[in-house]
Amino acid sequence: MKIYLVTGGAGFIGSNFIKYMFKKYKHIKIINVDKLTYAGNLENLKEVKNHPHYKFIKADICDKKAIENIFKANDIDYVINFAAESHVDRSIKDPSIFAKTNVLGTVNLLNCAKAAWETNNGFKLGKKFLQVSTDEVYGSLENTGYFTETSPLDPHSPYASSKASADLMIKAYFDTYKMPVNVTRCSNNYGPYQFPEKLIPLMIYNCLNKKILPVYGDGLNIRDWLYVIDHCKAIDLVIENGKLGEIYNIGGHNERTNIYIVKTIIQYIKKNVDPTITENLIKFVEDRKGHDRRYAIDPTKIRNELGWKPKTSFEEGIKKTIQWYLENNTWLDNITSKEYQDAYNKMYGN
Numbered sequence: 001m002k003i004y005l006v007t008g009g010a011g012f013i014g015s016n017f018i019k020y021m022f023k024k025y026k027h028i029k030i031i032n033v034d035k036l037t038y039a040g041n042l043e044n045l046k047e048v049k050n051h052p053h054y055k056f057i058k059a060d061i062c063d064k065k066a067i068e069n070i071f072k073a074n075d076i077d078y079v080i081n082f083a084a085e086s087h088v089d090r091s092i093k094d095p096s097i098f099a100k101t102n103v104l105g106t107v108n109l110l111n112c113a114k115a116a117w118e119t120n121n122g123f124k125l126g127k128k129f130l131q132v133s134t135d136e137v138y139g140s141l142e143n144t145g146y147f148t149e150t151s152p153l154d155p156h157s158p159y160a161s162s163k164a165s166a167d168l169m170i171k172a173y174f175d176t177y178k179m180p181v182n183v184t185r186c187s188n189n190y191g192p193y194q195f196p197e198k199l200i201p202l203m204i205y206n207c208l209n210k211k212i213l214p215v216y217g218d219g220l221n222i223r224d225w226l227y228v229i230d231h232c233k234a235i236d237l238v239i240e241n242g243k244l245g246e247i248y249n250i251g252g253h254n255e256r257t258n259i260y261i262v263k264t265i266i267q268y269i270k271k272n273v274d275p276t277i278t279e280n281l282i283k284f285v286e287d288r289k290g291h292d293r294r295y296a297i298d299p300t301k302i303r304n305e306l307g308w309k310p311k312t313s314f315e316e317g318i319k320k321t322i323q324w325y326l327e328n329n330t331w332l333d334n335i336t337s338k339e340y341q342d343a344y345n346k347m348y349g350n
């Protein structure tokens with residue numbers, strides 16, 4: 001039975017991944033290591049918490065002893081490193097924790113995996129370390145063009161730079177030690193269980209609560225949106241068939257401006273939930289510092305090499321997502337408790 005060590009599995013993408021994998025495979029074991037920061041929530045995993053092949057360990061990926069012990073106690077086959085500080089605005093306010101978790105945490109995981117997997121004749125067969133990275137490492141595009149795996153690294157925010165640094169450490173472990181690794185670089189994800197600091201869940205939550213919808217700058221920045229389950233499928237394929245040492249870009253050609261996203265959410269909620277909601281809730285606020293203009297992924301490589309293609313269109317995915325937040329308002333209420341409210345009130349008033 002293959003054993004997966006999933007880090008950050010209590011977060012948005014990690015928890016969706018664990019549930020996806022247990023649905024798809026009967027005979028796998030998953031160990032979920034999560035520090036449970038504000039963005040991690042065991043509620044996200046309630047469906048699998050009693051699964052006989054699932055184990056949760058509360059630990060920080062920077063903690064050498066804790067991670068070493070996991071490798072000593074289990075013959076881990078795959079590491080999927082989701083654990084990261086992921087929010088750009090937070091990184092602009094306080095970069096240090098991004099450098100620590102995203103860079104040093106990754107290096108600690110690499111060292112522990114290397115120690116467990118390396119023999120005198122190279123690495124044990126069948127092992128793999130998959131680093132879950134981001135399209136933000138490529139920087140920003142103007143109106144045309146796409147990021148490919150060979151686009152130069154040009155990160156701008158402390159978050160993006162920390163992820164690019166981690167990617168380069170992965171490269172070093174492949175080039176120097178021939179460690180079995182892959183890097184995936186995905187575009188913006190959305191879907192159930194996303195913490196409401198990111199654009200889509202924040203706008204849904206605020207709209208439902210008739211709060212201001214803060215749009216940065218002119219609202220014309222573009223992101224390439226992918227439904228989270230399509231990302232999970234891509235990661236599974238890269239673990240199974242990705243060529244060692246390779247990078248795979250993941251994206252579904254769903255480019256939308258931020259203002260389009262916000263208006264789509266308003267229209268859906270107005271039509272289906274509360275007819276009194278209007279676009280008057282939109283407030284154009286000060287732009288994010290160093291705000292990247294456009295991200296757009298060229299997914300040709302993963303499509304041609306591994307046969308991946310996204311299943312969920314943006315129109316379908318956004319409806320499913322809004323509907324999920326509507327049906328799970330207790331999840332939202334719990335998660336948007338004190339920390340969120342304090343931050344919101346500080347920025348925009350009550």
Ligand SMILES: Cc1cn([C@H]2C[C@H](O)[C@@H](COP(=O)(O)OP(=O)(O)O[C@H]3O[C@H](CO)[C@@H](O)[C@H](O)[C@H]3O)O2)c(=O)[nH]c1=O
Nearest residue numbers: 086087088134135136187188197198199214215216221258
């Ligand atoms: C939170 C918020 C965001 N925005 C804008 C900023 C961006 O142009 C866009 C999306 O913002 P965010 O949801 O923070 O996502 P973004 O900065 O693109 O980064 C996300 O997508 C990346 C992948 O591209 C991931 O690596 C990051 O972890 C993830 O946070 O919406 C607003 O206009 N108002 C807001 O309140």
